[in-house]
Amino acid sequence: AQSVSQHNHHVILSEAASLELGCNYSYGGTVNLFWYVQYPGQHLQLLLKYFSGDPLVKGIKGFEAEFIKSKFSFNLRKPSVQWSDTAEYFCAVNANNAGNMLTFGGGTRLMVKP
Amino acid sequence: NAGVTQTPKFQVLKTGQSMTLQCAQDMNHNSMYWYRQDPGMGLRLIYYSASEGTTDKGEVPNGYNVSRLNKREFSLRLESAAPSQTSVYFCASSEATSWDRSNYGYTFGSGTRLTVV
Numbered sequence: 132a133q134s135v136s137q138h139n140h141h142v143i144l145s146e147a148a149s150l151e152l153g154c155n156y157s158y159g160g161t162v163n164l165f166w167y168v169q170y171p172g173q174h175l176q177l178l179l180k181y182f183s184g185d186p187l188v189k190g191i192k193g194f195e196a197e198f199i200k201s202k203f204s205f206n207l208r209k210p211s212v213q214w215s216d217t218a219e220y221f222c223a224v225n226a227n228n229a230g231n232m233l234t235f236g237g238g239t240r241l242m243v244k245p
Numbered sequence: 246n247a248g249v250t251q252t253p254k255f256q257v258l259k260t261g262q263s264m265t266l267q268c269a270q271d272m273n274h275n276s277m278y279w280y281r282q283d284p285g286m287g288l289r290l291i292y293y294s295a296s297e298g299t300t301d302k303g304e305v306p307n308g309y310n311v312s313r314l315n316k317r318e319f320s321l322r323l324e325s326a327a328p329s330q331t332s333v334y335f336c337a338s339s340e341a342t343s344w345d346r347s348n349y350g351y352t353f354g355s356g357t358r359l360t361v362v
Contacts, residue, residue, distance in 0.1 A: 140285060165350075174335065174353040175288075221287055231276050231295065231339050232303075233351060235287040 133158035133226045135236035143242045144212050152207040152239045154196075154222030163225040164205040165233065166196055170218045178220075181205065192216070214245045248272070251336050251354035258326040258361045266321040266357050268336030276339045277319035278351070279303075279311060281332040288335065294319055326361045333358050 136155045144150060156162060166178040179190025186198040196207045205222060222236040249270045258264055270277065275296045280288040290303030294313040308330060310322045319338075323330060336354040 135287075137287075174355045175351075176353075177350055180350065232278075232290065232293065235280075235289075237285050237287040 133162075133224055133234050135222055135224050135234050137220075137222055137236035137239050139239045140237065141240050141242075143244065145244050146214055147211050148243075150207070150209040150212045150216070150241070152220055152222075152241070154205045154207065154236060156203050156205070156222075156224045156234075158203075158224065158226045160226060164196070164198060165223040165225070166190065166194070166205075166207050167221045167223060167235075168218050169221065169238075175221065178207070212241075212243050214243045217241060217243045249336055249338055249352050249354035251334075251357050253357060254355065256357060256359050258323075258359065260327060260361060262326050263322065263324050264326065265323075266334055266336075266359075267318070268320065268354060269318045270336075270338040270352070271317065272338060272340065272352065273316070274338035274340045274352070275316070277313065278337045278339075279309075279319070279321045280335045280337065281305065281330075282335060282356075283332050291321065291334075323359075326359075328361045331359060331361045 134157045138153045164181040167175040168178050169175045178194050179188050181188045181198050189195045194209050198205050219238045219240045221238045223233045252267045278293045279291040282288050289305045292311040294300045297316045300311050312320050334357045337351040339351050
């Protein structure tokens with residue numbers, strides 16, 4: 132079964148700093164990759180997704196992620212964070228042998244200081 | 246508004262009590278899921294229903310049962326609650342299968358925060 136690792140559990144940044152959150156998965160076959168965001172007290176919302184094609188994916192709110200197949204990674208980036216980006220971020224993987232199932236990483240809690 | 250509705254939003258149970266968490270979606274999705282969210286562990290799949298009439302165990306099914314009542318509704322039951330089941334529970338639904346990539350994705354409910362004392 133596939134697994135997803137997010138190595139940064141807590142990240143604290145100042146506004147305007149650049150962000151990169153790591154995500155690695157363990158599955159050798161074809162995967163679909165996702166980043167979800169959960170703002171305080173809210174449900175998960177989709178930030179971006181990758182299925183195929185250009186490995187650099189752009190999502191909402193200025194976020195982007197790069198799929199590096201050789202590293203089994205799908206890191207999330209944002210050039211300049213805002214206080215409103217304070218949230219928990221989850222990486223998720225759907226393997227092509229898992230039907231519609233998503234496997235989630237443990238999450239990274241981001242705090243942006245004004 | 247179209248989406249996934251969960252009830253209740255908050256619940257406190259005593260050890261050994263039972264309860265059912267309700268989930269309904271109005272998007273005509275085929276697949277529905279129950280996850281629990283615990284600090285540092287992300288979301289873990291409890292049960293899922295790929296289509297009406299079918300249910301299957303996920304990663305952490307022990308202590309839970311589910312019912313896919315119809316296409317819209319998917320309930321999660323705790324028969325005898327334990328403190329280890331204190332968590333936030335999320336229901337989700339999805340329409341397209343993962344090979345219909347343009348439409349594939351989950352829609353989540355707003356969650357149920359359950360405390361077992």
